[in-house]
Amino acid sequence: MTSPTTSPDVPPCPAGAAARPLPQRAHEAAPIAPEAPAPPARRALRGDIEGLRAIAVLLVVLSHAGVTSLAGGFVGVDVFFVISGYVITAGLLREAARTGTVSLRTFYARRAVRLIPAAAPVLVAVLVGAWLLTPLRAVQTAWDVIASSVYLINLRLAQTGTDYFAAGEPPSPVQHFWSLAVEEQFYLLWPLLLLLLLRRSRRDATDGLPRRRILTWVAVIAVASLALSVWLSARHLAWAYFGSPTRVWELAAGALLATATVRMPTRARLPLAVAGLGAIAAAALAFDERTVFPGYAALLPVAGTVAVIAAGAGGSAGLTDRLLGSAPARLLGKLSYSWYLWHWPALVFGAALLGRAPHLVESLGFVTVALGLAAASHHWLENPVRHRPTLRHSPRRGLALGGSLSAATAAVAVLATLITPTVAGRTSADDPTELVAEAPSPQRRLTQLLAASAARPVVPANLTPPLVTALENKPTFYRDGCHELDDPARNARKCRYGAPDGARTVVLLGDSHAGHWFPALNTIAVERGWRLIVFVRNECSAASVTVFGFSDRRLLPECTRWRKGALEQIRKLAPDLIVTSSIGSSTTAADGGPDNDQVWVRGWLASLEKIKAKGARVAYINTTPHLREDLLPCLAANLDNAAPCQRSQAEAVPLPDRRRAVAGALAAAGASVIEPTPWLCTKATCPALVGNTLVYRDNTHLTTHYSTLLTPMLAARLDKIMKARTQPVQAHGV
Template sequence: MADLVRRPGGTAQATSTSGLGVTVGGVPEAAAGRKFRPDIEGLRAVAVLLVVLYHAGVPGLTGGFVGVDVFFVISGFLITTHLVSELERTGRLSLAAFYGRRVRRLLPLSLLVLLVTVVVSWLLLPPVETRATFADARWTALFAMNVRLALQGVDYQANAEPSVLQHYWSLGVEEQFYALWPVVLLLVWWLGARVTRSVARGTARPRLVAAVATGVLSLLSFLCSAWLLDVAQPYAYFLLPARAWELGAGAVVAFAGPALVRRVRAVRDLPVVGLVLSGAAAVGLACVVASAVLYDDGTRFPGPTALLPVLGTALVILAGSPGATPVERHLLGRPAAQRIGRVSYGWYLWHWPALLLVPAVLDLEPSLVVGLVVAAATLALAQATLVLVEDPSRRSPRLRGRVRPLAAAAVASVLLLAVTGLASATSTTTRGDGPAAAAPVLAGDGSVATLNAGLVARAVPANLAPGLDGASEDKPSASPVDGVSCHVGFEETAPRPTPGAACAFGDVTASRTLVLVGDSHAYQWLPALDEVGRSQGYRVLSFTKSGCPVYDLDVVQSSLGRDYHECYAWRDAVVAEVGVLRPDLVVTSGIVSSDATGDEDAAVAAWDRGVRSTVEDLRSSGSAVLVLGDTPYPGDDVPRCVARHLDDASACAVEEARALNHPRRREAVERAAADLGAAYADSTSWLCSEGSCPVVLGDTLVYRDHSHLSATAARRLADAFVPYLPRT
C-alpha cells in the first residue's frame, strides 16, 4: 500500500531513496542507506497475507487485521524518506509533483476495483443490497470511506452487514495523510531552517527539528487514539487523527535510519553490532506475528494494543537500514515473499469484495474452503492487474507532469460518482412475484396456524410489508412532539431525548398509563403498544436507549468499545422517573447479549441478579410489571436473505435453537420475573413454531435487519399484549 516504482526489468525500488548525491550531515545518502529494501517488500507480503487469510477465516489468525497497521508504518517510512530527500536536495517540495505521483501509484487500480465492484453488484445482486454499495462507492470516490464507517460504527441502528467496499477505509486514512503530511513537513522544515541560522549546519538542523516535531505529533495522535478508545472505539479505529501515529512511527524511523547507518559504519567491525541488528529484526517480526495470533475481534484496538505490531514493524525497518539481516535473507527477502509483496496493493484491493460477492452471487455458504479459493483467485487477479494496470499507469507519459495526474483523478472521481448515481437511480424495486397475501393473525387462536403456514411459504408475496427495499427503515415512529425520536442515543443520559418532551403514544388523553423501558429490543415493541393504548385506553410513554437494557447489568458497549457508563446514569434516571409517574403497567425487555468474559455461569448469575434488582425497583412504585422475553435473533440480515430467495421465503427461516441465543440467560430472566411476581411473556411463542422461526408471515416481513422486528410486524402483534394488561 505504500509507494513503489519499478526499475527496468521489474525490480522494485522505493522512491523514498531514489535520490543520488544528497548529503546528510556530510555523508552521501546513497551510501547512508540502501536504495532498494527487500525487507520492506517482504513486510508487505506479511501484511497482506495476514489481512487476506484473516478475512478468509484461516484458524489461528484471529488478529490478522494488524496487517493494515504494518502497511501504515511502511507508508509513513517511505513517504517521509522521499519527502525529506527532496527537501534536502532542493530546499523545497513540489506538492503538485508529489500528489501526481500518488495519483499514478494509487488511483488507477483503486478506481478500477471500485468500478468493477459497483458494476458486478449492480448486475448480479438485488437492489436491496446494492443501494448501500452505491452510497459506499460515493464516499470511497471522495476518499472518505473511513469517515462513513466511523459514523456508522457509532450508530446502533446501522445495518450490521459488512460493506463490499469496507476495506477502502485504510486507503482513506492513507490518502488523507498524504494530503496533509507534505504540507506539515514543509512548514516544520521551514521552521527548522529559520531557527538554525548557521549555513554550515543548515542541512542537518531542519531534519532534527522535523524529527522532533514528527515525534511530538505522533505522540499526540497516540494519546488521541487512546482517548477515543474510551469514548467511541469506531472513531479510534477509522479516523486519521487516531491512526496518524502509526504512519508517524514510520516517519520517525525515516529520520532515525541515516543516523543509525552512520553509527553502525563507525563500529562495523564489532560482531555484536550485527547480532543486535539481527536480533532486533527478529524481535520486530515476532511482535507482528504474535499480535496477529494473540489478538482477536474482541481486542480493544487500536490504542496501546497497536503498539505491538507498529513498533515491531518499525524495528524491522530500522534494523534493516544498514544492510540485510538474517530475517531478510532467510524470510522477507525470499523470492516468494518478494513476489507477494509486489502485488500486495492489488491483492488487498481485490480480495475483500470477492470474498463477499462470490458466495452471494453463487449462493454459497461462506467457509474456509471458499475463502481460500477466492483468496488464491484474487492473488492471480492482482498479478494480472499489476502488469496491465499498475505498471502502465506509473509509466504512462500521458500521466506525467504536475497537472495531468490531478486532472485525471478529478475526472475519474466525477465519472465514478456519475456511474453510481445512475446505477442508484435506475435500480428496480425488489419485490416478490407471489400472490398477494392477507395480513397474518399473530395472536389468539389462529396464531399457530399462521406460524406453521409461514414455515412452508414459498414465493414472496407481491404485497410484502414492509417492502424489502425500505425494510431497514421500518422502525418505530418518531415522537409526535417536535418530530424527535423517543429512542435516545449512546451519549445521552436523560430519560427523554429533549427536556420536557412528552414521548406519549396510544391514547394520550387516557387516565391510565403504560410505560415502556429498555433498549432497542424494547423499543421495537412501541408500535404494538401504541395500538394497545389506542384500543384499550392507555397513554403509552416510551423510555428507551440504544444498547442499554434497563436490567441492573454491567454493560460493555461493543459499538463504543468500552464500559457503557452513560447507560448506568440513564437507567437510574428512568427508574426514578417511573417511581414518580407510578404507571399502571411497566413493560420492559432487553437483548440477551454476549459478554466479554465468556464465563457463562457468571453471566447467568449476573442476569438473574440484574433482572431481580430492576423488577424490585419498578414494582416498588406500585406498578404492575410485564417482562418480555427477548425476541429470536436471526443473526443474518433478513431483508437481504429474502431478496436472494424470492422464490422460497422458507429458506430464510431460522432454527429456533440457533435463534434463541444464550438460552440459560433467557431462562434466568423468566425465573427472576416469576419469583418476584411480575408477569412474563415469551415472545418466542408468538414468532416460532415447530422448532423454527419464519421470517415472512402472510403479507408481513417479520424482521427489518439481523435482530429487530419490523414496525409492521410489531404492530400486528398488538393483541398479544391485551391479556397482560391490569384488570380494572
C-alpha cells in the same frame, strides 16, 4: 473490521517503484545521513521493505479469509501505515535536500497516478457485483463507492459503525478502502506542514534540512494522536478504528524514523529485525475481534514495524534481510496494493454467490482468484500507467488523469443510486393484520397463518415492508431521537406517546428489543387512553448488569448511568404499568463472567425491586426468537421458496435455560411474564413471513408492521395485568 494498506511512494521513482497503500513500493533508498557515506548502490532498493509489505498483506488477507490462528491479522494495516509514513517521508526529504523545497503538485500527481488507475476498476466492479449479487445493498454500496472514490469512506464507516442496527449488516465490499482514505487524508496535510517547516526553519549545515524541528513537530503530532487513540478506543471504538486523527501516529512513527536517519550498529541489526518480526507475529496471533484496537494495543505492531525498518536502514540485517528481500517476498510485495484492493470484494461477493459463509478452503480460493486479478492489474494497468513518460514528467496530466478517473467512478456510482434493482416476488398475499384483528380468536387465527406461512414460504410482490427498505423500518420514537438521549429526564418530557393527557401512565423500558414492541404498545395506549412514555436506549438492558456492546465491542458504563437515571425518572412518574424487555439472553454481561445466567437473574431482580417501589405493575416480554443473521439477503435469493430462511423453534429460541431462569425469577417476584414465541412460531418452525408481512427487519428485531399485527394478543395480556391486583403471576409457555 477490515484493515488497510500502505502507500505508494513519493520520491522520483526509479523504474520499478512499487505499490502503495497496502502494498507500497518495495525499493526505497535509505534516508541520507549527513554524517555517513552513502550506502552501497544495492541498498537503494529496500527489498526488506517490499518483503515487509508481503507479510502485511498476507496477514490481512488470511485473516479476512478466516484463518482463525491469524484473527489479529488486521494489524497488517498498521504495518502498512508505518511503511507508508517512512517511505513517503524519506522521498520528500530526499527531494527537499536536493532542491531545497517540496513540489506539492508533483507529489499529489504521483500519488494520483499510482493509486487511482488501479482502484477505479475495482470500484466499478464492486458496483456491478452489488447490482447482481447483493441487490438489497446496491444503493448503500453505491454510496460507499462514492465515499471511496473521494477518500472519505473511513468517515462513513465510522458513522455507520456507531449505528447499532448497522452492526449486524454484512460488511461493505469496499470497507477495506478506509485505510487508503486515512493515508490520503494524512498526506493531504503532511507535505504542506513539511513545506512550511522548510521555509520558516533554520537549515542544518549538513543537508540543508531542519531535521530537529521536523522531528519535534512530528513527535508532538504522534503523541497527541496516540493519546487520542487510547482515549477514544475506550469510548467510541468505531471512530477510533476508522478515524484519521487516531491513526496519524502510526504514519508519524514511520516519518520519525525517516527523519531521524537511524543507523543501527551491525551487530544489533539481526536481533532488532527478529524482535520486530516477532512483535508483528505476536500481535497477529494474540489479537482478535475482542481486542480494544487501536489504542495501546496498536503499539505492538507499530513498534515491531519500526524495528524491522530501522534494522535494515544503512545495511543488511542478515538472514531476515535475505528472507524479506527474497524473490517471492519481493514479488508479493509488489502485488500487495492490487491484491489488497481485490481480495475483499472477492470474499464478499464469493459469499453472496454461495448464499452462505464460505468455508476456509473456499475463502482461500476466492483470495487466490483475487491475487490473479492483482497480477493482471499490476502488469497491464498499474505499471504501464505509472511509467508512462507523459504522466511521469507532467504533474498536470497526472492530476488530470486521477481527477477524471475519480470523477467518472463517482458519477457511475451516483447513477447506481438512481437506478436500483428490483427485489420482489411474483404473486401477492393477503394482509394478515386485518385477518388477525377481526378474528373472534386472534391467537388462533395467527397460529393458522403462521402454520400456512411455514408450510409455503413465498416472498410476495406486496411484501410489507419491502426487502429493500426493511432495515429502515424502525419505530417512530427513533425518528424523534428518543433512543439517543443521555438524560432520561428528557425522555420523560419529550418522549410521550399514546394519549398524552391520559389518566393512566405506561412506561416502555429497555433496549432496542423493548423498543420493537412500541408500535403495538402505542396502538394499545391510544385505544385505551393511556399515556405512554418511552425509555429506550440501544444495547442498554433494563437489568442491572454491565453489558459488553455488540456494535462497539466494549463495556458500556454509559448504559449503567442511563439505566440509573431512567429508574429514577420512573419512580417520579409512578406509572400504572411498566413494559420491559431485553436481548439480555444473548448479550454478554461483564459482571460474574461471560454469559452467566445468574448474573442476569440477579440483575433483573435488582431492577424489578426498584421499579416496583411504588407499586407499579411490571410486564416482562421475553426475548423474541432469532432467525439467521443473513435473513434479508436469504429472502432476496429465495423469493419463490423461502424455506431456507426459516429456523426451527429449537434453533431460534436463544439460550433457553437463561430465558427460563430469568422469566421464572421475575414471575416469582411479582412480575407478569409474557412469552412471545407462540406469536412468532409454530411448535416446529419460526417463519420469516406471515402473509404479506415481513416478521423481522433483521434477524432479531420485529418490523413495525408485524409488531402492530400483534396488538390484539399483547392488548389482551396487558388488560389482564392492569385489572389484576399486585400479586405473583406465573409465566406461561416459556
